[in-house]
Amino acid sequence: MKSLSSKEYKNEFVNSFPGDDSGNLSPRQTPGVLYSKAMPTPVANPSLLAWSEELANELGIQKPNHPNDVAILGGNYVAPTMQPYAACYAGHQFGNWAGQLGDGRAITLGEWQTTAGTSWELQLKGAGRTPYSRRADGRAVLRSSVREYLMSEAMHYLGVPTTRALSLVTTGDQVLRDMFYNGNPAYEPGAIVMRVAPSFLRFGNFELLASRRENQHLRQLADWTISRYYPHLQGEDKYLQWFREVRDRTASLMVEWLRVGFVHGVMNTDNMSVLGLTIDYGPYSFVDDYDLNFTPNTTDLPGRRYAFGKQASVAYWNLGCFASAIAPLFSGTEELVKELEAYADIYSAYYLKMMGNKLGLDQVKAEDISLVTKFDETLAALKPDMTIFYQLLIDLPLHLTDEQELTAYFSESYYTPLTEAQATLLAGVLKEYIARIQQNTCSREESQQRMREHNPRFVLRNYLLSLAIEELEKGENTLFLQLQEAIKTPYSTDHDKFFVKRPDWATSKAGCSMLSCSS
Incomplete structure (x- = not known):
């Protein structure tokens, strides 16, 4: 086990690609680079609120026992071998091309290599301005940070591919937020989550390079991604094989979301992982009542583009954007289009298998x-x-x-x-x-066991999160700690006090029924 402050970090992404090393945090376009150096902005008083013991043990990270460790989690200290940066990417948001976006409130500190040789990016969300913050402050509030921390880990224990969350710290600062963008800003307590993933690369990283016709960088990023995360892909058609795997992982992820009733809320192409992970937890929700037209995101009204029942089709649309982005890597796009169009059949096969498991069919x-x-x-x-x-x-x-x-x-x-x-x-x-x-050719008991393994008994409902956040803002953590334990065994009866429907009062309460991208 190594402490965060004593570890020697790798910086393969930074060392492999051109970046803006000026350290200038002014909002601007950054053509010709894939990232910009971005040092975290110190906060008043970082204090550890939550720590994912299981993830830490998996990665070999020692629980913070030194002031510098907590200071790293709060953005107040950078270890000597870290090279913090904000990634530059673009994307389609709500179906429209948004141009350059980038990590506006996320800063990747470095890459943690485990004793087994696997590498994990450590990223702070809410650690201050980056060149991609535009008019924002780069900060996160306790409300959104609690939601990201708990749901990242909840999805992991549900068996859904996801980025992870290692820690949650309060900052001691107040952050001004307009929760529903309706002209009612208010100060909220600030917080920072340390997110962990093999990579945070998105469809949008490739869209940006294609839009700028930086084809050499596009090929370089594709080759690097394949060699690191798809090393089994070889040969002249490796780009086609890669797209096929991204397609399959994306289709599988959509099926997993539907299996547990998860609604992402903001499936822009810059929120789509090239590793097939659930990424960027904002105005998400589980469905309570089974409503295919449900969207938890006020920004998604009235069109409901990202509603529960539309997620699979949106994923197909997003894959089309990704295919267009990597098209310059191909001499012709006929085979690429063919693989894209195979999505419907791939998704359908995955979906039917999933439903068979939920229903207990042999x-x-x-x-x-x-x-x-x-x-x-x-x-x-x-x-x-x-x-x-x-x-x-x-x-x-x-x-x-x-x-x-x-x-x-x-x-x-x-x-x-x-x-x-x-x-x-x-x-x-x-x-x-x-x-x-x-x-069924199997026994009733085998059928029921299959159903128990694929139908969660506990899901992290929005009203529970809302109550836990309200308690934390009052200095109480009882419900938060209960939820932190409940998410670890979602298929058991261990936490049946939460096995109840959404209460009536939560139907229209802000933060329970509807959220915004500010969430």
């Missing part, structure tokens, strides 16, 4: 596709609590045949009483489901 046959479709349509029509409904489904008594008994069994998951038509609809699909389960 396998998904062609004739099961209609059942899966009916389940989706029925849940969308009834809007029960997704998490609770699937948990109840696991132990559904297979002898039930009466419509009233079948619908009453799921009453714990309903937000509103079923109409007669809804009850008939649900009973019909459940009878069909029971008949199919009875055809």
Whole structure:
């Protein structure tokens, strides 16, 4: 185990690509470079609020026991071998080309190499201005930082590919934020999260270079990315193989989001990882009631471009942007377009397999596709609590045949009483489901175990986060600590006091039902 302050860091990205080393933090365009040097701006009083013990052990990082360690987490100290920088990238935001963006409030300190030889980028979010902050201050508030810290780790334990969070520190400073961009700014306590990932490279890194016609840098970045993160890809068609893997990882990630009911909220191309990770936790949410049109992001209204049920199609659109960005690497784009268009079939295959696991099917046959479709349509029509409904489904008594008994069994998951038509609809699909389960070649116990492994019992609901944040702002951490433990065992009954529907008061409360990109 090594401490943060005594480690010798690697800086492969910085050493491999041209950057702006001036240290000038003034907002500006930075053509010809892939990053800019950006030293964290010190804060008044960094104090460790949370530490991910499991992640630290995995990476071999010693829990902070020296003032310099906490100072690193708060941006007040930079170890001698660190070369902090902000990455430069572009992107399409809400379907529109936004041009140069970049790390506006994230600063990568360096790369931590484990004893096993793996390398992880350590990045501070909220550590102050960078050349890409534009008119912002580069800071983060406690509210958004708690959300990022807990959800990064929650998604990991759910089995969803994600960036991780090592620490959460309060800064002792107040930060001015207009939570809903409605002209009501207020001061909030500041905080900083240390994010961890093999890489934070996004579709937007490649889009920027393509837009500037820096094709040499584009090829250099693609080669570097493949050699480090896709080393098994070799040969003349390695770029095509690479796109295929990025496509497959992205399709798989969308299916994982749908499996657990996660809504990212702001799927801009600059928020899409080339490693297929969930990245940038802002106005996210889990769905409570099963609503395909639900978006947690006020900025996404009224179009709901990034709604729960649209995420897979948006991912396809974003992959199209990525394909366009790397097109200069190809002599012709016919094969690239063919691989892009294969997304629908790849996604569909992943989705059906996932739903088979959620429903406890021994396998998904062609004739099961209609059942899966009916389940989706029925849940969308009834809007029960997704998490609770699937948990109840696991132990559904297979002898039930009466419509009233079948619908009453799921009453714990309903937000509103079923109409007669809804009850008939649900009973019909459940009878069909029971008949199919009875055809399984595996035992009922094996089917139920499969369902327990793929249907979370605990998800980090927005109202719980809101309550925990309110407590922390008052100096209390009881609920925060409970949630920090609950996220580690989301498929168990260990934390069933949270196994309840969203309360009525949370339906319209700010920070519970709707958030903004400021979240």
